[in-house]
Amino acid sequence: MEDDRNLDLGHVACVRCSKAALLQCPKCLELKLPRVNASFCSQGCFKESWNSHKAVHTALSQKQEGVTHGLQDPHADALARGWMYCLRKGQSRSSELPNFDWTGPLRAYPISPRRFVPDHIPRPEWASTGRPQQEMNSEWQNSVEIKSPAQIAKLREACRVGREVLDVAARAIKPGVTTDEIDRIVHEATIAAGGYPSPLNYHFFPKSCCTSVNEIICHGIPDARPLEEGDVVNVDVSVYLNGCHGDLNETFFVGKVDKASEDLVRSTYECLEKAIALVKPGVRYRDVGEVISRHASLNGLSVVKSYCGHGIGELFHCAPNIPHYARNKAVGVMKAGQVFTIEPMINSGVWRDRMWPDGWTATTADGKRSAQFEHTLLVTDTGVEVLTARLPTSPDVFPWLKDSSQTVV
Ligand SMILES: [Zn+2]
Ligand SMILES: [Zn+2]
Secondary structure (H helix, E strand, O other): OOOHHHOOOOOEEOOOOOOEOOEEOHHHHHOOOOOOOOEEOOHHHHHHHHHHHOHHHHHHHHHHHHHHOOOOOOOHHHHHOOOEEEOOOOOOEEOOOOOOOOOOOOOOOOEOOOEOOOOOOOOOOHHHHOOOHHHHHOHHHOOOOOOOHHHHHHHHHHHHHHHHHHHHHHHHOOOOOEHHHHHHHHHHHHHHOOOEEOOOOHHHOOOOOEEEEOOEEEOOOOOOOEOOOOOEEEEEEEEEEOOEEEEEEEEEEOOOOOHHHHHHHHHHHHHHHHHHHHOOOOOEOOHHHHHHHHHHHHOOOEEOOOOOEEEOOOOOOEEEEEOOOOOOOOOOEOOOOOEEEEOOEEEOOOOOEEEOOOOOOEEEOOOOOEEEOEEEEEEOOOOEEEOOOOOOOOOOOOHHHHOOOOOOO
16 A cells, blocks of 8 residues: 555545535645545535635645655654644644643644544434534523433433443553544444444534543544553543433543552542442532532642533433532422433542633643542432443452442542
8 A cells, every 4th residue: 555545535524514525625636735624525515615625735735745855753653644733723724833831741743634424323412513502502502301211211221332342442442542542442332332422522522432642631632642551531421322422531541650640540549439328319510520629639639610510311411510529509409300410520630721722621720630530420319320431341440449349439
């Protein structure tokens, strides 16, 4: 396979919609630019994309001149394969690493082209539009839906598939594996189960899951960076199946990590366990943050305020909004039949977050590490059902779960 551009385009998605790409931008071909980011399903999508797409011609030509003049990008191989840096929320990409006052050691790496979702997979509206319009206009942004038994049965299945997909990703984590490879595994496992990876094109998010390494709090974009021994990486998986979303995440160790990182991840796991133990009808939503905050403080850790748990079901994100920090102003009490996530993000340094220029990646303000765990939960008559609970087949990746006589709640 001497020339990448002669390969079958069947596994590449149209830059604009998620259909299979059948044609390529002729200008890109003429300039011998990489085929990816230049693939379209139809003339219609090509024309609609022209204004944003044409910037690729100048950016990539300059890049290629740069290479011939000896300017080497550290990620030249990924760039040569047509991967680009995500520049900002939306679909703009560039071959230049954006300038930013990076808060820690981690940097953005180029991201691969959008992955293809086969036609037989039922998809949420943003798969083609990038905008969750029904979700934004829904009455369920203001009041909390009580799910019917039929809705609960569907959610249970979406959540179990989400769990199985996360478990497949967990088994793949080791030094040298890129987060893009984790994304590919999540994407393919989701589709194999008949689901659509909910994050893909949600508000134009470019990938099928979030991978948040070390100081990244959440919404990290899978990219060409290989995981390194001693990293921690959160993988956040959401699956759309049966018209419902299931959402969960876990933070994994890459090889052997230092004691402080192990304590951070374990304490974060415990924060979520303690919050789940509280869930039952009549409990105030604002008490979730009290329990999490108390356990984090006891361990010398801080709680992120910018990102919250959320209602979920036929909508990916809806009411209630559940802060994880103390003295929050969340309203309402839990009722049987309500479904929501709790997903504390716990930092080893300050609680404050900052946004990378890509408009997605949330990092700690001081560059110190952050961890997160998330479950989708159903309030039952007597307590809680963890819809995304670990299965007997889930991989044994958390040392504190190996001895079942030790329970953390
Ligand atoms: Zn999630
Ligand atoms: Zn979530």
